[in-house]
Amino acid sequence: MTANVVPALEVRNITKQFPGVLANDHISFTLLPGEIHAFLGENGAGKSTLMNILYGLYDPDEGEILINGKLAKIKNPADAIGLGLGMVHQEYALVDTLTVTENIILGTELRKGPVLNAKEASQRVRELSEQYGLAVPPDAIVGDLPVGVQQRVEILKALYRNVNMLILDEPTAVLTPQEADDLFRVMRELADQGKALIFITHKLREVREVADRITVLRRGKVVGDADPKTASEGQLAALMVGRDVVLKVDKTAANPGDVVLKVRNLNLRDDRGLTVLDDVSIDVHAGEVLGIAGVQGNGQTELVEAITGLQALPSGSIELLGKDITNRPPRSITEQGVAYIPEDRKGTGLVLGYSIRDNLVLSTYYKPPFTKGLTFNDPAIDENAKELIATFDVRTPSATTTAGSLSGGNQQKIIVAREFTRKNRLLIASQPTRGIDVGSIEFIHNQIIKQRDAGLAVLLVSAELDEVLALADRVAVMYHGKIVGILPIAEATRERVGLLMAGIQEQPNGK
Amino acid sequence: MANEQQAPAETKKTTEPQPSKRRFGWLNEAIVPLLAILTAVLIGAVIVFVSIPGNKLPTFDLNIYGSRSDWFFSTIPERLRVTLSAFTGLFSGAFGDWTKPSTIPVAISNTLVESTPYILAGLAVAVTFKAGLFNVGAEGQLLMGALGSVAVAAFMPQWFGVASLPAIIHLPAALLAGVIAGGLWGIIPGYLRAKTGAHEVITTIMLNYIALQVMDYLINGVMKDKSATLQRTPFIHENAALPRIISKATDPSLTGGQAYPRLFTTTSSTWDLRIHMGIVLAFLMVGFIWWLMNRTPKGFEIKTVGENPEAARYAGMSITGTVVGAMGLSGALAGLAGTSQVIGLEYNLKAVFSSGLGFDSLAIALLAKSNPIAIVPAALFWGALRTGAGAMQVNTGISINLIQIIQALVIMFIAADQIVRWIYRIKQAEGGKITFNRSWGK
Known part of the structure; x- marks a missing residue:
């Protein structure tokens, strides 16, 4: 990289604080013309916040942005586009009922007097599409096109506005592998013609395949830069999921008993026909924690929802x-003894508008002692709330405070309190500590181990590798809907699990 | 453990609004609807003020006044007087002329009679709002309820080949028939919503049309009173009627030979009231729905499905069952509204039966923010407006349509409550929003 090239974009010390979270903590980076710069990080690492700041959707608390060496004030997306910075969001902003050309020119229509100059517009779209190898049918209705082509329309939309920098936010999340390969070819073509690209993802393979430079974000900070040619996927995984606070959980060796949960040959496809679960079979024994590691979106959610009855299964069996x-x-x-901490605490685990008291009986409200005859037994519900708030250390002014007004950690404690106090045989914890404070993390981890020691079978799903390694007695790794390996904790090194998470199969003798 | 220090500070923040919020909770909830009504009435007054019919004012004469605007200004005292009399007319129509005490019982009775179906149908809509559904079908459910009850109340004895049935059988049967007919008319869109995702707004609108046509068909067909010139059913049997509370004895020559029941008989015109046991049923239902929504697991399920269907499913509640149940309950309440009109007030079913009661009930549920207790004042307000409108027209010559303007403005200010909050500088109450429109976006 030559030092005298003026960076297309330079970001200095961007900081953004949200209530309770430091989303971006003094982030600095440069983006050179003609390069593809990948930002790697887990959900909640601060990638989206950073990009939304660049695109003018958020105001940074601190820091400055330079475009082509000049200080830039970006107050809204129109400013960003005016400065040559475009963005393709995860959710496309297309009008399904309009044609490709109409979508691309929307808002910047070429006019001939009061009339739309359709011919010239369509001519320009054709030119752009040829120049960058972005094949689209200009007169097709967007709603009829496959997702991959719709994405190209989004990219063309930005190019039509003469941007020279393009942010692609998780562009492969909705694509099939073939469509993703096409996208990478287009991205390379754009870079070769001098455009600067920011590529946001959490998929390791893609980064190594397409990026010129990698910046890894974790918890709002830049934790490292890497060269895709030399960095291994294992190293990248460790950088991405590692944590500066080493979590220590006091626990003794597991004392596994009989099989409690027996999952056999689960297969599932999503609406687009892509494999979500691929012949998944696992056993969880009483008194052990089976940790499921894996980059998010590899079938963990569906597996857990299948076990808890929220996801219908076409084939396979669960006992x-x-x-x-x-x-x-x-x-x-x-009722058969399954406790479940869902991954989406606010959307699934709680009714945010309800009081803590009501949330604490959300799954047992209909049973004695909470319901007596036809009506609720308020003293019992109040007593239950008082007891659980004390036992599980929920920090709240009162039991009638709404769950929505509590911090993430305290919300999670409500769910844990509710789920752990039933008579359970199996505990399923999905991302139990995502986005909560360290104190609550420790508390919840200790509670999970306590449940294990009381003889429950525990199935732990987490995208945080550290969490899985700290709690699990056996580690199963999911990749593309498949269990690609199950390791006893003693053999589950960060390197080995990291490779499995990246989909790299072990040598036959490695098992 | 750095967060240990943070946590207490965080909890402090949420403590502060707590005491005041609890003590004046209901007031916080009621302030926007009350101000919406006030604003609508004030705007209504302005409309009266500028649009007073000419015959109530000195005629405009160029030689006397010089110009139209001078005429306007010189008539201001007169305009104020007429505007005031419009509202006193409205009041005395609804609650009696308090300088003539003998008018009070009849006026209040009329207001309560108007309000009765509003309470029941308003409750019906409120139940579905709570469940996150938008039941626009109260009108159709009400018609079906009326049809069901009139069928049993007018024809049941002849199905069994007897002249009459004892009241202890016939009255409950008529009530039940209306409730079931309305309930089924609610269950249909509920089931379609839960099983196929067909939006209840669309299906209930369609079912309203179907109900209207079914009623038309039956009233002109098998249920038509052949001896009557009007398109209507025969009078119901006296043993199937809900008793009036206090009135003169019925004149059988006006009621197809039936002598309808009353609790107290009077000979005084002052106490010859139309108020009937329907109002008692309505209050019972208010209590029942409050109890159901706040004290029972079923109500908890309805509210949870409305607040957060994902969480409801996770907690093991049946979304399908709850949606169908809430729509069924709603239909049953609307059906009861129709039933009480037929067997308590009208004693037969005419082609021009409902005149939009079911649609007004949407407004009442909105005004009451779906709170079952608040349905009562909201329905009384609506009933009073409708009852008072007639007296107002007589007193001032102001068209009854003014009432519709006021009603429309109330709804507009409730639906767009930000306008009211802006006018009166009220801050958004936390968590005070209603979720009736949740299902629109899906």
């Missing part, structure tokens, strides 16, 4: 203590 629970309604599964 709890020898009893078939495949495709049973969620309540029947819960």
Whole structure:
């Protein structure tokens, strides 16, 4: 990299604080013309916040942005586009009922008097599409096109506005592997013609395939730069999921008992026909924690929802203590002794507008002692709330405070309190500590180990490798809907699990 | 453990609004609807002020006044007087002329009679708002309820080949028939929503049309009273009627030979009231729905499905069952509204039966923010407006349509409550929003 090239974009010490989270902590980087710069990081690492600041959707608290060496004030997306910075969001901003050309020119219509100059517009779209190898049918209705082509329309939309920098936010998340390969070819073509690209992702393979430079973000900070030619996927995974606070969980060796959960040959496809679960079989024994590691979006969510009855299964079987629970309604599964901490605390685990008291009986409200005859037994519900708030150290002014007004850690404690105090045999914890403070993390980790020691089978799903390694007695790794390896904790090194997470199969003798 | 120090500070923040919020909770909830009503009435007054009919004012004469605007200004005292009399007319129509005490019972009775179906149908809509559904079908459910009850109330004895049935059988049967007919008319869109995702707004609108046509068909067909010139059913049997509370004895020559029941008989015109047991049923239902929504697991499920269907599913609640149940309950309440009109007030079913009661009930549920208790004042307000409108027209010559303007303005200010909050500088209450429109976006 020559030093005298003026960076297309330079970011200095960008800091953004949200209530309770430091989303961006003094982030600096440069983007050179003609390069593809990948930003790697987990959900919540601060990638999206950073990009939204660049695109003028958020105001940074601190720091400055230089475009072509000049200080830039970006107050809204129109400013960003005016300065030559475009963005393709995860959710496309296309009008399904208009044609490709109409979508591209929307808002910047070429006019001939009061009339749309359709011919010239369509001519320009054709030129752009040829110049960058972005094949699109200019007169097709956008809603009829496959997702991959819609994405090209989004890219053309930015190019039509003469941007020279393009942010692609998780562009491969919705693409098939073939479509992703096409996208990479286009990205290379754009870079070769001098455009600067920012590529946001958490998929390691893609980064190594397409990026010129990699910046890894974790918890709002830049934790490292890497050269895709020399960095291994294992190293990248460690950088991405590693944590500066080493979590120590006091626990003794597991004392596994009988099989509690027996999952056999689960297969599932999504709406687009892509494989989500690929012949998944696992056993979880009483008194052990089976940790499922894996980059997010590799089928963990669906696996957990299948076990808890929230996801219908076309094939495979799930047994709890020898009893078939495949495709049973969620309540029947819960009643057979399954506790479940869902990954989406606010959307699934709680009713944010309800009081803590009501949330604490969300899954047991209909049973004695909370319901007596036809009506609620308020003293019992109040007593339950008082007891659980004390036992689980929920920091709240009162039991009638709404769950929505609490911090993430305290919200999670409500869920843990509710789920752990039923008579359970199996505990499923999905991302149990995502986005919460260190104190609450420690508390919840200790609670999980306590449950294990009480003889429960625990299935832990986490995108935080450290969490899995700290809690699990065995580690299963999921990749593309498949269990690609199950390791006893003693053999589960960060390197080995990291490679499996990246989809790199072990040598036959490595097992 | 750095957060240990942070946490207490954080909890402090949420402590502060707590005491005041609890003590004046209901007031916080009610302030926007009350101000919406006030604003609508004030705007209504302005409209009266500028649009007073000519015959109530000195005629405009160029030689006397010089110009139109001078005429306007010189008539201001007169305009104020007429505007005031419009509202006193409205009041005395609804609650009686308090300088003539003998008018009070009839006026209040009329207001309560108007309000009865509003309470029941308003509750019906409120239940679905709570469940995150938008039941526009109260009108159709009400018609079906009316049809069901009139069928049983007018024809049941002849199905069994008897002249009459004892009231202990016939009255409950008529009530039940109306409730079931309305309930089924609610269950249909509920089931379609839960099983196929067909939006209840669309299906209930369609079912309103179907109900209207079914009613038309039956009233002109098998249920038509052949001896009557009007398009209507025969009078119901006296044993199937909800008793009036206090009135003169019925004149059988006006009621197809039936002597309808009352709790107290009077000979005084002052106490010859139309108010009937429907109002008691309505209050019972208010209590029942409050109890159901706040004290029982079923109500908890309805509210949870409305607040957060994902969480409801996760907690093991049946979304399908709850949606169908809430729509069924809603239909049953609307059906009861129709039933009480037929067997308590009208004693037969005419082609021009409902005149939009079911649609007004949407407004009442909105005004009450779906709170079952608040439905009562909201419905009374609506009923009072409708009852008072007639007296106002007589007193001032102001068209009854003014009432519709006021009603429309109330709804506009409730729906766009930001306008009211802006006018009166009220801060958004935390968590005070209603979720009735949740299902629109899906």
